[in-house]
Amino acid sequence: MAMPRFNFWTVVMILTWVLLFVLLFIPVGSVLISSLYDQSGNFTFANYLKFLGEPRFRQAFLNTLVVGFGGLFGALLLGSIMAFCVSRFAIRGGRFVSLLAILALVSPPFIGAYSWIVLFGAGGVVRGFLRDLGISMPPIYGVGGILIVFSLKFYPYVYLMVSGALSNVNRSLEEAAEGLGLTPLQRTFRISFPMVFPALTASGLLALIHAIADFGTPRLLGRGYNVLATEAFTLYSAEVGSNMSMATTISVVLIVVSMVFVLLQRYMSRRNVYHGNMINKPARIQLKGWRNVLAHFAVYFIGLCGALPVIISVIYSFRKTSGPVFQQGFALQSYERILFNLGDVVRNSLTFSFVAVALIVMIGTVVGVLVARRTNLNTALLDGAFMVPYVMPGIVIGIAFIAAFNTGPIVLTGTAAIIILSIFIRRLPYTVRTTASSLRQISPSMEEAAISLGYSPFQAFLRITVPLIVPGIIAGGMLSFVTAINELSSSLVLYVGSTMTMPVRIYLLILDGDFGVAAALSTILLLLSGCAVYIAFRFMGRNEQALL
Amino acid sequence: MSYLVVTDAAKQFGPSFMALNGVSLSVERGEFFTLLGPSGCGKTTLLRAIAGFNDLTSGEITLDGSNLRVVPPHQRDIGMVFQDYAVFPHLSVFDNVAFGLKPRKVPAAQIKTRVTQALEAVRLGAMAERLPAAMSGGQQQRIGLARAMVINPRLLLMDEPLSNLDAKLRIELREEIRDIQKQVDIATIYVTHDQEEALAISDRICVMNSGKIEQIGTPQEIYGNPQTRFVAEFVGTLNIFQPGAALDAMLGKLGLAHAGAATWAVRPEHLDLAGPDSDGNGSATLPGTVSKYTYLGREAHVQVETPAGRLVVQLPNPGMAATREAGEAVSVLVPRTAPMSFSANGARMGG
Ligand SMILES: Nc1ncnc2c1ncn2[C@@H]1O[C@H](COP(=O)(O)OP(=O)(O)O)[C@@H](O)[C@H]1O
Ligand SMILES: [Mg+2]
Numbered sequence: 001m002a003m004p005r006f007n008f009w010t011v012v013m014i015l016t017w018v019l020l021f022v023l024l025f026i027p028v029g030s031v032l033i034s035s036l037y038d039q040s041g042n043f044t045f046a047n048y049l050k051f052l053g054e055p056r057f058r059q060a061f062l063n064t065l066v067v068g069f070g071g072l073f074g075a076l077l078l079g080s081i082m083a084f085c086v087s088r089f090a091i092r093g094g095r096f097v098s099l100l101a102i103l104a105l106v107s108p109p110f111i112g113a114y115s116w117i118v119l120f121g122a123g124g125v126v127r128g129f130l131r132d133l134g135i136s137m138p139p140i141y142g143v144g145g146i147l148i149v150f151s152l153k154f155y156p157y158v159y160l161m162v163s164g165a166l167s168n169v170n171r172s173l174e175e176a177a178e179g180l181g182l183t184p185l186q187r188t189f190r191i192s193f194p195m196v197f198p199a200l201t202a203s204g205l206l207a208l209i210h211a212i213a214d215f216g217t218p219r220l221l222g223r224g225y226n227v228l229a230t231e232a233f234t235l236y237s238a239e240v241g242s243n244m245s246m247a248t249t250i251s252v253v254l255i256v257v258s259m260v261f262v263l264l265q266r267y268m269s270r271r272n273v274y275h276g277n278m279i280n281k282p283a284r285i286q287l288k289g290w291r292n293v294l295a296h297f298a299v300y301f302i303g304l305c306g307a308l309p310v311i312i313s314v315i316y317s318f319r320k321t322s323g324p325v326f327q328q329g330f331a332l333q334s335y336e337r338i339l340f341n342l343g344d345v346v347r348n349s350l351t352f353s354f355v356a357v358a359l360i361v362m363i364g365t366v367v368g369v370l371v372a373r374r375t376n377l378n379t380a381l382l383d384g385a386f387m388v389p390y391v392m393p394g395i396v397i398g399i400a401f402i403a404a405f406n407t408g409p410i411v412l413t414g415t416a417a418i419i420i421l422s423i424f425i426r427r428l429p430y431t432v433r434t435t436a437s438s439l440r441q442i443s444p445s446m447e448e449a450a451i452s453l454g455y456s457p458f459q460a461f462l463r464i465t466v467p468l469i470v471p472g473i474i475a476g477g478m479l480s481f482v483t484a485i486n487e488l489s490s491s492l493v494l495y496v497g498s499t500m501t502m503p504v505r506i507y508l509l510i511l512d513g514d515f516g517v518a519a520a521l522s523t524i525l526l527l528l529s530g531c532a533v534y535i536a537f538r539f540m541g542r543n544e545q546a547l548l
Numbered sequence: 549m550s551y552l553v554v555t556d557a558a559k560q561f562g563p564s565f566m567a568l569n570g571v572s573l574s575v576e577r578g579e580f581f582t583l584l585g586p587s588g589c590g591k592t593t594l595l596r597a598i599a600g601f602n603d604l605t606s607g608e609i610t611l612d613g614s615n616l617r618v619v620p621p622h623q624r625d626i627g628m629v630f631q632d633y634a635v636f637p638h639l640s641v642f643d644n645v646a647f648g649l650k651p652r653k654v655p656a657a658q659i660k661t662r663v664t665q666a667l668e669a670v671r672l673g674a675m676a677e678r679l680p681a682a683m684s685g686g687q688q689q690r691i692g693l694a695r696a697m698v699i700n701p702r703l704l705l706m707d708e709p710l711s712n713l714d715a716k717l718r719i720e721l722r723e724e725i726r727d728i729q730k731q732v733d734i735a736t737i738y739v740t741h742d743q744e745e746a747l748a749i750s751d752r753i754c755v756m757n758s759g760k761i762e763q764i765g766t767p768q769e770i771y772g773n774p775q776t777r778f779v780a781e782f783v784g785t786l787n788i789f790q791p792g793a794a795l796d797a798m799l800g801k802l803g804l805a806h807a808g809a810a811t812w813a814v815r816p817e818h819l820d821l822a823g824p825d826s827d828g829n830g831s832a833t834l835p836g837t838v839s840k841y842t843y844l845g846r847e848a849h850v851q852v853e854t855p856a857g858r859l860v861v862q863l864p865n866p867g868m869a870a871t872r873e874a875g876e877a878v879s880v881l882v883p884r885t886a887p888m889s890f891s892a893n894g895a896r897m898g899g
Contacts, residue, residue, distance in 0.1 A: 443632050445634040452622070453622075453627075454623075454648055464636055
């Protein structure tokens with residue numbers, strides 16, 4: 001068959017590579033180059049030697065691994081407990097529990113950290129209350145606090161993925177194992193565990209990568225507990241003695257660390273691809289007595305703790321304030337202050353996110369079609385190249401964009417474009433992947449049927465394939481919107497006064513101790529995210545896994 | 549000249565693999581023509597070449613005298629029914645069937661009557677407004693059939709349309725397909741790997757094997773007079789005699805001899821059983837012992853070890869008395885007309 005679209009797709013292919021080159025390879029290359037040159041422009045490994053030599057950096061590296069694996073195990077523990085209880089036992093209000101998990105997932109970053117400070121910090125509400133009762137507990141600062149926040153923030157990844165996998169384990173397998181005389185515990189470990197292992201490693205990886213990349217939480221809760229992300233930001237943003245080449249060196253280390261874990265996870269789950277069949281779905285057991293109480297307690301405790309930051313910030317956003325200090329009673333002052341002083345921040349966030357999402361949807365869809373339909377070496381490479389932004393922490397993307405677009409042929413620093421593009425490139429792979437995979441699920445004979453009925457190939461694509469993938473694309477766009485509008489770390493590096501976004505403002509407000517306005521801004525952010533998630537679910541059905 | 553003519557069709561995949569290797573056939577107007585062969589023999593490749601979804605490496609296809617290979621697939625006016633139904637899930641049953649009438653600029657009123665007629669024909673009249681997603685496989689394939697038929701195509705192609713359905717529905721639907729095809733009188737090429745289906749449904753069958761045609765003929769010719777060993781084995785079952793003194797003696801008794809015959813074979817249903825001392829009554833006899841008895845209701849298969857090899861004998865309507873125990877001594881009766889011989893390259897001799 002002649003390919004009337006040949007030229008179009010060749011152009012798309014070339015443009016895609018150009019796009020990747022400009023927005024990905026040049027920034028990453030600039031980071032690498034910058035890390036290999038000293039201030040006066042000579043090639044050197046001095047930065048890396050300094051990284052290895054200076055105790056402060058070594059400590060940051062170690063701390064990064066600690067919070068990474070701590071977050072990983074915490075999330076695995078909480079998430080698995082919840083997934084197991086919800087998918088195997090009859091839990092009242094299962095949908096509500098999932099909603100709590102979604103809340104934790106879409107809550108603005110680091111607002112969690114601050115809410116925990118409000119409750120358990122030096123002047124924390126709960127701590128104060130307990131002290132009145134004669135119970136004294138240490139404040140939540142430091143590594144312990146970071147790990148608690150990470151566990152509660154990232155457990156939804158594990159919960160959603162593992163419960164999906166658990167409900168696909170064919171019950172016949174477990175029954176067969178029972179027939180062979182395995183005890184329930186043995187069954188769990190020998191049959192169910194291997195089946196959900198890929199979901200465990202994949203969701204654990206997500207938790208790990210997000211924990212390593214997270215900047216706000218260690219910054220607010222750490223109190224001197226430094227990690228690579230905070231070090232990179234400090235080095236970059238220090239007003240005196242900003243050290244770009246050291247910041248880029250740390251960025252390279254961060255990329256490498258993330259990459260190693262992605263590869264490790266792929267290696268670990270390489271053989272474990274199980275396709276569950278739905279014929280014999282596992283049933284939920286109705287527990288009795290104290291077991292039932294325990295299961296409900298565990299599920300609701302985890303769910304509510306995870307959603308607590310959101311609840312706290314919604315409540316605090318309505319509290320009466322006098323300046324930054326909270327007063328008794330409720331009022332709309334915080335919202336008034338946003339309305340009168342921070343309108344442009346909200347507007348910036350909305351504009352940037354909408355533009356970024358529009359670009360992501362348009363370009364991501366076309367490239368997704370390319371990847372799915374024109375399979376050759378080139379598209380396989382493209383698929384691989386799209387993995388790169390996935391492992392780049394936001395801080396690193398920010399620093400990379402500064403390194404690439406501060407001087408040289410394209411100068412973008414200080415513009416809205418640089419923030420939009422940084423969001424765009426990070427989220428593009430997601431759309432490409434989901435488009436490609438939903439296209440691969442549509443049988444090619446569907447378009448062929450239309451062609452045999454008299455439609456040209458392009459019309460067949462337009463009338464059959466497009467309507468089938470559009471709901472998924474809209475849903476994906478909405479979820480990209482959630483990520484876009486909540487993005488903190490890259491924007492923090494890239495913003496200037498006129499391009500400040502809501503997360504950046506919230507971060508600065510918290511640093512200033514103005515929690516009322518921060519809480520109100522967070523609530524607005526949450527509302528916007530909630531609407532986007534709701535629309536997404538309307539279009540593709542309630543599918544929590546798509547949030548990951 | 550025939551309606552559809554394929555001449556010397558060849559299709560190469562990769563550097564050397566030939567999915568089609570010199571295929572020539574012709575289909576008449578209104579004919580139900582079946583491509584039969586094992587999976588991977590090139591049936592789909594040939595069908596898709598006719599539909600235009602992949603071009604031949606070389607060869608010619610003409611429809612009603614004009615070259616089809618230069619016509620883009622959407623202008624060929626060839627209806628197609630797919631193995632996976634390919635029903636459009638976002639369109640109602642009615643809109644699915646009406647889909648092909650739109651580019652043909654059929655007036656709305658006529659669309660309505662034609663679609664309604666087509667849906668009646670496939671017995672889906674009551675479901676026109678439903679979405680196909682929740683419908684059964686059989687119903688979805690009926691939509692596919694109505695959708696392909698309603699455009700009055702010049703040719704109808706079906707690629708294993710029933711292979712995803714369960715056995716009973718398969719038989720039911722194949723009868724319907726056959727009846728509808730006769731009514732609308734559109735030349736149809738039907739692909740299947742199921743020999744029983746091919747025999748039941750076709751005017752003529754083309755048996756294919758690794759990119760080549762083995763034999764083209766009516767169901768009776770294909771089954772009753774296979775021209776190659778492959779056809780004889782693929783369509784129906786075959787006992788192959790073990791060469792040796794016992795076979796030679798049997799052939800001598802029957803007065804059969806074909807110079808150069810490499811293999812002698814016989815169909816199980818042409819054999820019969822008798823007591824151990826039977827004289828055969830005109831048939832040759834082979835003494836043997838029963839090694840297995842399989843009761844299948846309508847028939848029974850008795851496996852007998854004889855000096856000319858292991859033979860399966862098919863007994864029709866087996867009653868209680870027909871039951872044979874393993875180890876029982878019997879004679880296998882071989883009538884004179886039963887044995888078939890094939891040359892070393894598999895061609896039928898003296899058939
Ligand atoms: N696009 C292709 N590329 C390479 N080989 C193919 C392609 N399509 C089919 N084949 C090969 O051609 C042979 C015939 O395929 P096909 O016509 O689909 O067989 P059938 O329909 O008879 O089962 C098979 O061996 C198949 O693997
Ligand atoms: Mg096939």
